[in-house]
Amino acid sequence: MIGQRYTKTRKNIFKALSNSKKPITAQEIFNSLKNNDEKINLASIYRNLDLMEKSDLISVILFGEGKKRFELKEENSHHHHFFCENCGDIEDIKMNEDKILANIKKTKFLIKEHKLEFFGLCPDCQ
Amino acid sequence: MIGQRYTKTRKNIFKALSNSKKPITAQEIFNSLKNNDEKINLASIYRNLDLMEKSDLISVILFGEGKKRFELKEENSHHHHFFCENCGDIEDIKMNEDKILANIKKTKFLIKEHKLEFFGLCPDCQ
DNA sequence: AGTATTATTGCAAATAATTCGCAATAAATC
């Protein structure tokens, strides 16, 4: 668990992330709870998302939209995404990593570009 | 060439991108020219970067820093990047795509995570 | 159960990146 206290806010953010089939933004989490009677402040959502990322409970997904998207990390759920440049549709791409580049071309998506970025520690920082 | 006029501003943005060995931000382009006597307005830099991206002359690189990075696309220069989570160091990762995931582990970098995102058109949008 | 401790929240204001409107400027054309 993140932090030290299991608050209503955290339960609700988890719920919002669980309910979504695609990575969602902080604002979308906010909107989904706005209806749900339990209203959470947007700043608190950001603070919790930060903590959840640091605790490795969620992944941050970037599509260059000018905002971050978040999704829960679950067991054996490692995957990538397809982002439609036209409508913003997001689809999970889950397959053998070694074959991923070969296989992606067989899908129903028209692939125009892909970005693979690595994160970690450089020699100086290890 | 982008747009229709070959302006001093465009020459200078190209020059700044060429001179950099790593993807740079709009602000970094601005700073590099601020010294260089020829001062360009930041908004013009953004406008030109947009055009250059649409003309496929540059790539936009995202590391989740909250800002975009740009680099020139050159012939046979397709590659990915390594981003140090600690110091922000950026290194090019250029290798056979099929073997990329196997090979990345042999480098001097400590890989903690990687993101591979696809861009293109979904079935509805093709 | 009541009290104390302090992590967490709400709220409003601050930042930072990026975008936009519009009049002034300058590259290309005539």
Place this chain on the structure above:
DNA sequence: GATTTATTGCGAATTATTTGCAATAATACT
């Protein structure tokens, strides 16, 4: 050199995200 209009500079607006601080509530402790 005059004309046309793409491009620029400037300032203001927008949007995502962050931050300070006092109020609140989750847990620990009588």
